Structures are given as structure tokens and as C-alpha cells.
Amino acid sequence: MVLRIEDVHLQYGSSVRAVQGCSLEVGEGELVSLIGQNGAGKSTLVKGIMGEVPVASGSITVNGVSVSDKSYSTIRAGVSHVPESRGIFASLTVGENLRLGAVTRKDKAQVAADIERELERFPVLRKYWSRGASLLSGGEQQQLAIARALLLNPKLLLLDEPTLGLAPIIVDLIFDVVVALREEGMTILLVEQNAVRSLEVSDRSYVLQAPGRVLGSGTAAELGRIPAVVDYLGFSPAEVGAPQ
Amino acid sequence: MIIEFLVNAVGLGALYALLTIGVALLFGVLGLMNFAYGELILAGAFAMYLFRDQPWPFAVLMAILFSVVVAVVSERLAFHPLRDADPVTLMIASFAVSLALQSVARMTVLPRTKGVPPESFLSHRIEFLGADVSVLDLLTLGLCGVMLLGVAWLMGRTSLGIQLRAAAEDFRMASSLGVKANLVIPAAFVIVGVLSAVGAAVLVARQGSVSAEMGLQPMLIGVIGAVLGGMSSLKGAALGGFLLGAATALLESLLPTDLIAFRDAFLFSALIAVLVVRPQGLLSGTKVRVS
Numbered sequence: 215m216v217l218r219i220e221d222v223h224l225q226y227g228s229s230v231r232a233v234q235g236c237s238l239e240v241g242e243g244e245l246v247s248l249i250g251q252n253g254a255g256k257s258t259l260v261k262g263i264m265g266e267v268p269v270a271s272g273s274i275t276v277n278g279v280s281v282s283d284k285s286y287s288t289i290r291a292g293v294s295h296v297p298e299s300r301g302i303f304a305s306l307t308v309g310e311n312l313r314l315g316a317v318t319r320k321d322k323a324q325v326a327a328d329i330e331r332e333l334e335r336f337p338v339l340r341k342y343w344s345r346g347a348s349l350l351s352g353g354e355q356q357q358l359a360i361a362r363a364l365l366l367n368p369k370l371l372l373l374d375e376p377t378l379g380l381a382p383i384i385v386d387l388i389f390d391v392v393v394a395l396r397e398e399g400m401t402i403l404l405v406e407q408n409a410v411r412s413l414e415v416s417d418r419s420y421v422l423q424a425p426g427r428v429l430g431s432g433t434a435a436e437l438g439r440i441p442a443v444v445d446y447l448g449f450s451p452a453e454v455g456a457p458q
Numbered sequence: 459m460i461i462e463f464l465v466n467a468v469g470l471g472a473l474y475a476l477l478t479i480g481v482a483l484l485f486g487v488l489g490l491m492n493f494a495y496g497e498l499i500l501a502g503a504f505a506m507y508l509f510r511d512q513p514w515p516f517a518v519l520m521a522i523l524f525s526v527v528v529a530v531v532s533e534r535l536a537f538h539p540l541r542d543a544d545p546v547t548l549m550i551a552s553f554a555v556s557l558a559l560q561s562v563a564r565m566t567v568l569p570r571t572k573g574v575p576p577e578s579f580l581s582h583r584i585e586f587l588g589a590d591v592s593v594l595d596l597l598t599l600g601l602c603g604v605m606l607l608g609v610a611w612l613m614g615r616t617s618l619g620i621q622l623r624a625a626a627e628d629f630r631m632a633s634s635l636g637v638k639a640n641l642v643i644p645a646a647f648v649i650v651g652v653l654s655a656v657g658a659a660v661l662v663a664r665q666g667s668v669s670a671e672m673g674l675q676p677m678l679i680g681v682i683g684a685v686l687g688g689m690s691s692l693k694g695a696a697l698g699g700f701l702l703g704a705a706t707a708l709l710e711s712l713l714p715t716d717l718i719a720f721r722d723a724f725l726f727s728a729l730i731a732v733l734v735v736r737p738q739g740l741l742s743g744t745k746v747r748v749s
Contacts, residue, residue: 301628306623306624314620317621
């Protein structure tokens with residue numbers, strides 16, 4: 215397993231417990247989605263994987279290394295994170311933002327080839343290479359954030375609400391990219407409020423309910439057989455098409 | 459006359475821009491309003507006094523060495539242990555470092571103001587673009603201009619510069635991409651050390667003396683220029699410092715002799731007026747790490 219979360223409790227400060235007893239797994243090459251409403255604890259779980267929120271109990275391991283270990287580093291563990299806020303550096307150009315994604319890599323020749331690969335994937339970034347990142351639209355910034363994350367050649371890609379607030383045409387583009395990455399063998403944990411689209415593209419999904427409890431997990435068909443999940447989502451995941 | 463004024467105004471503007479970048483860089487990267495900045499200038503100025511009998515370029519190199527050493531040591535001893543502290547704690551620590559260094563200087567090597575006779579070549583006047591210009595003004599413009607170009611190159615063209623700018627904008631996000639705090643923070647202190655040393659060399663040449671308190675005014679100029687330009691933007695800080703310096707030179711040229719003593723009153727009234735209209739500074743950045 216690339217990511218294994220076992221009965222984890224995460225809390226902010228000394229009292230607010232945002233995730234209580236969550237368990238999930240993401241295997242190599244899998245596209246797993248984490249769906250649930252606002253405040254379900256999805257983003258907190260991602261922060262837990264990034265080591266930004268301490269694990270109160272239970273465990274989170276990435277490629278066998280616990281995030282609670284002092285030596286844990288998301289970079290060494292091969293985790294790339296595209297945060298909900300996108301994390302674009304507005305004072306940098308598009309090109310500088312991209313180069314920052316490979317700042318830890320020593321194989322400079324391969325970095326240039328990988329940047330070219332991402333520019334092929336997201337042509338708009340080539341067009342605006344020298345433009346200030348603050349001048350990009352929301353959809354263009356999201357493409358930049360994903361391209362930058364991919365330049366780390368991650369073993370696990372965390373996508374936190376990648377389609378939030380974007381126009382439908384850009385949402386389609388982002389999901390197309392996610393599907394393409396899955397076909398390339400990338401291991402992805404996709405955190406989304408857009409449950410229908412997530413179920414459509416994912417190998418498996420976890421439905422999270424506040425405070426960070428797994429209501430059900432499995433393929434869309436399996437989730438459709440869990441009444442609590444159907445009741446929570448307001449539709450049967452079984453009616454959603456399986457990934458192509 | 460106009461050329462002479464322009465050399466003076468642009469030179470003073472470049473000097474002030476240099477001082478403000480030093481303040482804004484540490485504020486951006488570390489969330490640190492470094493009141494000990496004046497003592498980095500003091501360290502450089504003391505080197506200029508210590509090596510006053512040596513060739514001027516050698517004294518400047520020694521000033522850079524002294525300021526960088528004081529900057530790096532203060533980072534290691536005072537600010538490194540407080541790296542995750544809130545900005546107020548950092549600011550109070552910088553006050554402590556400032557007072558400690560100033561007191562040590564006053565008790566040991568600089569109990570009173572020491573004269574540093576200006577280099578003879580600095581008091582010459584030469585013809586520049588058809589005008590009679592002092593070498594000191596030209597040197598201020600040339601040295602500070604070259605340093606500003608150097609900072610612009612470093613920040614815009616090198617990987618370290620990109621990492622510094624990213625860290626100044628959003629330290630946490632930069633860290634998650636692999637930008638190392640142990641690289642960018644000491645690097646920022648080294649850059650600030652170099653900038654303050656060059657500032658010190660120019661200030662000593664213009665003032666002809668060194669004292670334990672001499673860092674206070676340039677530190678305040680740095681802070682005020684950075685506030686004017688926008689604390690969260692390095693470009694804004696440089697612009698703020700430049701405008702402050704150029705306005706100072708302009709007021710010195712335009713004010714009648716009996717009003718020159720009130721120069722700062724005019725200057726800071728204008729500054730307050732600007733901040734009333736744009737409290738975020740002339741060029742505000744997007745985000746600043748504040749904790």
C-alpha cells in the first residue's frame with residue numbers, strides 16, 4: 215500500500231477533533247476518491263498526511279513511513295499536494311512556479327524534459343510561461359498547481375478539491391487530466407465535493423461523514439449497496455458509471 | 459544643475475532602496491521585523507573605521523565580512539531558536555539583539571563618536587554629462603545601483619532567488635514543495651548582511667564618522683521605506699525606499715535654508731498622506747507569513 219490510514223484521530227489544538235477513527239488505504243496505481251460534505255474532515259485528513267496536523271492516535275503511513283516519525287518528510291516520501299487554495303505564488307511567473315516544483319530534484323536535464331511534458335499536457339501554461347501567475351484565471355491556476363505538483367514525479371498525488379469554484383468546461387478538463395494520470399499509473403487520492411464525477415473516475419471511493427468517520431467504502435456499485443451512504447449522498451452511487 | 463541634482467537624488471534613492479530591501483526581505487521570509495538591522499550597519503561601519511588606513515575597496519570588503527558574520531551569528535543564536543515563534547516575540551528578540559550589540563559596541567570599541575576621514579578621492583568633483591558632480595554622489599549612485607541590479611538578478615534569475623521570493627510569499631507552501639528553511643533563512647541573513655555593509659560604507663563616506671547609535675536612522679529609513687512601498691512586496695519596498703530617498707534629496711534642494719531643519723516634518727507628513735490613501739503601501743503583495 216502506498217498510503218495506509220488506520221483508526222486515525224486528528225485534532226486541532228487540544229480540543230477540536232476533526233477526524234475520529236478514520237481508516238483508508240490507497241494501493242499503487244489506484245485512483246481513490248474521498249467524498250463528503252463540507253466539514254466532513256476531508257481536508258484535515260489531507261493535512262494529516264502532509265504532517266501539518268498531528269496524529270492524536272492511530273497511524274498514517276506513506277510507503278511504510280509513519281507521518282509521526284520525526285524524520286518524515288513529504289518530499290522524501292514522494293507526496294505531492296495540490297491544496298484547495300492551489301498555493302500558487304502570485305509574485306512569481308508561471309515558469310518560475312513550475313521550476314519551483316522541481317526544486318529538490320538534482321536531475322536537471324530530466325527536469326527540463328518533464329517541464330516540457332507538463333507543457334504538452336497543459337498548453338495554456340506554455341502560452342503564459344512568462345506571465346505573472348496572479349494574472350491567470352482560476353482554472354489556469356489550477357492547471358499550474360497540478361503541473362507543478364507532477365514535476366516532483368510523486369509516488370502519491372493528493373488533489374484537494376481541484377474543481378472547486380471552476381467553470382464546467384474547466385471541471386471537465388481537470389477530470390480528463392485525472393483520468394489520464396490514472397492511466398499513466400499515478401497513485402492518486404482525490405478529495406472532492408463533486409461526488410458524481412469522483413465516483414465516475416475512481417477505482418474506489420470513501421464516503422466521509424463529520425467528524426471524519428468513514429460511512430462506507432468500495433466501488434460505486436459496492437457503495438450503492440450501503441443504505442447509509444445512499445441516504446447521505448442523496449443518490450445511489452451504483453447509478454454512476456464505473457471508470458472507463 | 460539638473461544632472462547634479464539627479465545624480466544626488468537617484469543615488470540617495472538607491473541607497474534608501476538598499477536599506478528597505480534589507481528590512482523587507484527578512485520580514486517576508488521570516489515574519490521578522492528586524493530592529494537589529496541597524497547594528498548590522500554598525501558592524502560594517504565599524505569595519506570601515508577599523509580599516510580606515512587600508513585601501514577603500516579592502517575596507518568595504520571587510521565591512522561586508524563583519525556585517526555578514528554579525529547577521530549569521532545573530533540568526534544562529536537569537537532567531538534560529540525562535541523560528542516558529544509569533545512575529546511579536548521575534549520583534550522583541552530583535553530589539554534585544556539590537557540593544558545588546560549597541561551596548562557592547564559602546565562599552566568596548568565605540569564609547570564615543572570616532573571620525574573616519576573621507577578618502578581623498580571621494581571629495582573630488584568631476585565632470586559628468588556636462589555637469590560638475592561630486593565623486594561621493596557618483597559613488598553612492600554607482601555602488602548602490604550595482605547592488606540593486608545584483609539583488610534584482612539574484613531574485614529574478616537564480617533558483618535561490620525564486621525560492622526566497624516564494625518563501626517570502628507563502629513559507630508553508632514553499633516548504634511543502636521542498637524549499638528548505640535551513641537554506642533560505644540563512645541566505646536571507648547573508649544577503650541582508652551584504653546590503654547593510656554596502657549601506658554602511660556609503661553612510662560612513664557621507665558622514666565621516668562612526669558611532670554606536672549610527673544604525674538607528676538607517677534602520678528607521680528601511681522600516682519607513684518598506685511600509686511606504688508595501689511590506690509584503692520586495693519590489694514595493696525598493697520603490698518605497700527609492701521614493702523616500704529621492705524625496706529627501708528633492709526637499710533638500712527646494713526648501714529655503716531656514717526650513718531645511720524641518721525637512722523630515724515635510725517628508726513624513728507626505729508619507730502619512732500616502733498611507734491614509736494606501737494603508738497597504740504603494741505596491742502590496744498578495745500574502746505575508748505572519749506566524
